[in-house]
Amino acid sequence: MPTELKTNVILFGLLEKWFPEELKRSRAISEIEDLSRRKHFEEAVSLATDMIESDPGDEAVRWSRVKAYTGLQQYRLALEDAELCLSSAHSAEGFYWKAKVLQDMGQVDDSLQVFLHCLALDEDFTLAKREVEMILCDLLSPAGKNVKVGLRETAQSTSPHLRSKTVVADAQARAQPHQAEAEHPALHQVQARTSLAHPSPVAQHEKPGRSGSLERSGLSRGHSTQAHGPGLGLGSLDEGLKRVCSAPQLGDQEKGVLLKRKLSASEGGPHVVYSHGSKHKKQGGACGVSSQGASARAHRVVPRNLLDPNDLECSLCIRLFYEPVTTPCGHTFCKNCLERCLDHTPQCPLCKESLKEYLAARKYTVTSVLDRVIKQYLSEEQSERQKTHLEETKELADLTKNVPIFVCTMAYPTVPCPLHVFEPRYRLMIRRCMETGTRQFGMCINDTQKGFVEYGCMLIIRSVHFLPDGRSVVDTIGGKRFRVLTRGMKDGYCIADIKYLEDTRVSDDEELAQLQQLHDAVYEQARTWFQNLKNRFRNQILQHFGAMPEREPDIQATPNGPACCWWLLAVLPIDPRYQLSVLSMTTLRERLVKIQHILSYLQSIPNE
Structure with missing residues (x-):
């Protein structure tokens, strides 16, 4: 619930x-x-x-x-x-409630007219649309003889819609059916709808008058007690429809209400005006002037002597609200402040009410009213607050200074590294990486003395899937290698100043040819080893790390060398410290020789 x-x-x-x-x-x-x-x-x-x-x-x-x-x-x-x-003052809602009163009084025709006036002011007024649809449906729907008798008997004790339907049914009994209309009932219904949208010249030239329309309406209700003739056709609906189709019945020239939703220029009421594809209401004449009390309420001004920035402070950071969001329990916090609290526990920081559903929805919508009030009345304080926020964000976006470090496992360039993030400090870290736009952080393994080792690899976030309880599954892939220069701590997670590593390029042609030959030999040896693995092990590797990368034509195309080396280093069953030593190497030859030695050792072990 x-x-x-x-x-x-x-x-x-x-x-x-x-x-x-x-x-x-x-x-x-x-x-x-x-x-x-x-x-x-x-x-x-x-x-x-x-x-x-x-x-x-x-x-x-x-x-x-x-x-x-x-x-x-x-x-x-x-x-x-x-x-x-x-x-x-004319308003669509006002006409709607007036129409509802008329409808409850049983004056369905008059209520229809006022509903249409409401839609002339606001064509998207859903409730008025629904009422008009119901009235027209009752007026225009054909009914069998037995249904007509039942409607007449219950009209006095049921809804006004049914009473109107009885009137139309009785009008059929008085009218003479036309042969063509009786033979083509569908065509007659289309013509009836057309006449609604485009009133006939005869109807439009009748003398407009509300009393006349009401008199005709009352007359029709008086005649509705007559007995029905046995041979009624759909063509006999014309007389009943005249009460709906004619312009005087829908509205006179003084009222100016037509089905085209345009008001006559003779009326000084609101007009619907279209400009550049948008609609707005235009007031005219005496009716367009609202009372002074209503005008005062529409334009309230906050008293300057009552403005106090302390009233708009976040209770968590004790600073002016920045991107204020409100919890279902009614308490407001900065968006970042609330997210950090929810990283630890799914409860409101003030009243401790459960926010599990709110956390699962992850819809931290800014409270626009508060945001506008701050920007309008505390513009200087808001500018200073925004400046502070941007400075903090800029500091987090630097990928050489104070880089966030995830202390967990080995990571390698070009190799996927899926992560299950559940600790509050790393939830915060991942969120900051996404908000700053860098989408990157460093990955290192643990070191008992220093906290984390001297070398690591940057991870690039490809996607983040948030779970209902705040945990997340982060899909990353390895980027650049780095060396740690200095270590630090920020909001519970490790940070470091780093220097990126690149392989030393080989420029001598003969040496490059020998390096290429070594690379090809190691590649073939690795492919043979992988193909000879048991299906169970091979499938596990394919599922976690993907297929072995293709042989690259240029082994020095990237600063990290061929991707196959890093894939092999990730899948080979060796100690992480040994993997770390290979990761830190900046010469491709040394890396290939190390991998070749490992492959030779593994191939020498009998495959049980």
Whole structure:
């Protein structure tokens, strides 16, 4: 079961300090909404009324009272509040709730009109889309005779959608079916949908008027009690559809609401404007002017005398938040600080609540509100904090100074080296290598006296697979060899200043030819040894280290020499100290001779 998200402690504290009155109001509105959800509508209305008496211009509270009135079925009062709110400022959400009130009153046609007005302001309003789809589906769906009778009987005790469906079904009984439409019902349905999008000239030239439309609607409901004729065809749906298709029924020229989601220029309300592929709302006329209270709430300014950088400090590093992230328990930390704590234990550093699910998801999303507040109101402090962070990151990105060292096993150039990382110090080290972009660290074996040996090999991170509990499987491959100059420690893991090793190049042609001949002989000897291994051993080597590298045409192409030498050194069953001595050599001839001696010894042992 997902962890329940709790209130952001830092943000809540800032709101209490900066905007105490607004926070008190917000709590009251939440209480009203909660009472409505629990169907305590009378208490919700009482609380909302008290707040409106103290601040008549508070539209948010008034909309909350609209929902409570609707729950009490006091539709007239709900509609009055809705109209009052919409008279000061048009909003898609406002039209949506007005339409819901009309819908609950049984005025489906009027609610459809207001739903469409809502979509004219915001065509992506999902709830309004769904309601329009349901209404049109009920109005336009064909129904059998038995279904019509059942709908008429239950229309008074069921949803407004079913009552509207009954009206359309009764309209079929009054209309004369057209032969062509009866023969082609599918064509008739297409024509009906087309007429919805493009109203006929006759419909558009009717005198617009809300009272006329309501009168026709009431007339239709009055006629709906007539008996059905036995021979109804789909063509008889026209009269019922006129209530939906005609422009006066959907909206008059004063309201200017059409299915094309464009508002008439005669109305001073909001207009949907498209610019450079994006949509925004444009206010016009008196209706576009919001109340002063609403405008003040929309543009709050933090009082300068209440700004204190200490309120925005990370409790772990005692510095200004940098990339603040918030845990499900509501506590906020710098992203890096929290990750370091989770390396040790999957608990919140402050309240000790389990963060196992949070750690497994690995979605450390920056709390954008806090980040924007810091950048806007504490810009100088934030710039200094960012500068410090960049300096620390730059220091970690140096691949010759303070290079992170993983003390574990032998590593060789070009040879894969998969790692299972579970220690907190190495989790931190791997994460830093990824964040700085170097994706590299040194690998050395242990030394009881110095901590780690004098020679090692850089490993290049190819991929990191994080496990749900914070451990990771790191796929690496060997890079350059190095010699340790100085040793140190940083945040629990070893670091070192290093110098990279390169093979001494052979320039004499005769000497190079002899070196090539030695290389070819060792390569053939190694291939013979590998082919003669038992299948079990050979398969294990192939699975862990891959196939033996191909013979290279230029044995001095890279500073580390041929890849086959390092592959052989990795798979040969010899002591790590002996492998280390070969790794430290800077002449290819010496390395080949050492490997040749090892192969000769292994081939001299009987293969049991």
